[in-house]
Amino acid sequence: MAQIKLSNLRHSYLSKPESDEDYALKKIDLTWEDGGAYALLGPSGCGKSTLLNIISGLLVPSEGKILFDDQDVTALPPAKRNIAQVFQFPVIYDTMTVYDNLAFPLRNRGRDEETVKERVTAIAEMLEVTDMLTTRASNLSPDNKQKISMGRGLVRQDVNVVMFDEPLTVIDPHLKWKLRSKLKELHQRVKATMIYVTHDQTEALTFADQVVVMQDGEIVQIGTPVELFERPAHTFVGHFIGSPGMNVLPCDVKDGGAFFAGERVGLEGPLEDVTNGSAEIGIRPEFVSVSGNGTGLAAHVRKVADIGRHKVVEAIANNSRIHAILEGDAPNAGDQVNLEFKQSQTRLYKDGWLASTPGEGVQ
Ligand code: ADP
Numbered sequence: 001m002a003q004i005k006l007s008n009l010r011h012s013y014l015s016k017p018e019s020d021e022d023y024a025l026k027k028i029d030l031t032w033e034d035g036g037a038y039a040l041l042g043p044s045g046c047g048k049s050t051l052l053n054i055i056s057g058l059l060v061p062s063e064g065k066i067l068f069d070d071q072d073v074t075a076l077p078p079a080k081r082n083i084a085q086v087f088q089f090p091v092i093y094d095t096m097t098v099y100d101n102l103a104f105p106l107r108n109r110g111r112d113e114e115t116v117k118e119r120v121t122a123i124a125e126m127l128e129v130t131d132m133l134t135t136r137a138s139n140l141s142p143d144n145k146q147k148i149s150m151g152r153g154l155v156r157q158d159v160n161v162v163m164f165d166e167p168l169t170v171i172d173p174h175l176k177w178k179l180r181s182k183l184k185e186l187h188q189r190v191k192a193t194m195i196y197v198t199h200d201q202t203e204a205l206t207f208a209d210q211v212v213v214m215q216d217g218e219i220v221q222i223g224t225p226v227e228l229f230e231r232p233a234h235t236f237v238g239h240f241i242g243s244p245g246m247n248v249l250p251c252d253v254k255d256g257g258a259f260f261a262g263e264r265v266g267l268e269g270p271l272e273d274v275t276n277g278s279a280e281i282g283i284r285p286e287f288v289s290v291s292g293n294g295t296g297l298a299a300h301v302r303k304v305a306d307i308g309r310h311k312v313v314e315a316i317a318n319n320s321r322i323h324a325i326l327e328g329d330a331p332n333a334g335d336q337v338n339l340e341f342k343q344s345q346t347r348l349y350k351d352g353w354l355a356s357t358p359g360e361g362v363q
């Protein structure tokens, strides 16, 4: 196993890229530490598969280097990189049994049959496919084929990294949650570096210790699930993570503070080099409280959705939509209310990027 470092990576699928738009990956500098459980999270088309294929060697980047423990592997073909990759759709040999499919990566590298048996048995148990070992792969359901595909990725113990590219796409919804937590457990047992690619925040947050969020060929934030939730570095992360996502409200910066609807809004702390003019306030629905007591921002309630554990209130203030998540009593649609933002969780964003710093709080 190894530390994997991506240095000054850029990639374009065009032969003569000109502007930034021509690059599927704009500029990536990133280190994956040995043994980590990582998720690479971002919407479809943001460059996740491109990045994985560069790590595995299926693609050679237009610019930059890939280092495994400081050894430059940029020019090495996939077979020399000692990597396991699991794709969106199952890659298995239909004519072989499940056992032989799982054994394949080991036999291919000349492991003796005793070792093969030991590993295949262990992986089959972890994935709960022991009863299928003698079944021919062509007779499996798509779900089970993908499980075997994942097993093939996990069976070798000497790989530098196991990478999963949206592996649960073909899995039935009711099995998804089960496999999701299974993978987390597998990481703890196998202890290999794992990179799990997904566009689904729940999958990413369940699996990973560190989540790398990508947008449009760039990394916008790397952090633990809690960090991404609490202090999104970019409004994109705020929107993308959370349900509903962070409220982002237009504001005016002047006199060292932020103004929404003509009112000063208390922020978590001082602003860092923020020029006067338009900016945005970011506040998660979890930290918006609703009352009718006359203090706070005047708003009217447009909708209230009861989603079981809590209620989601959609209110309008100064033409902006603001969501609040409430645990107890909630107002009704049409009510006039007052909204208050928890100050320590109220952040300022300038040009999309976080521009307030935690501190005493400023009015
Ligand atoms: P993701 O996996 O996040 O959905 P991809 O890495 O597949 O994103 O794609 C990133 C961008 O590169 C997209 O704009 C996509 O259209 C483009 N792209 C991906 N593969 C190719 C290819 N083989 N040739 C040309 N463009 C590609």
Ligand code: MG
Binding pocket: 048, 049, 050, 165, 166
């Ligand atoms: Mg992809």
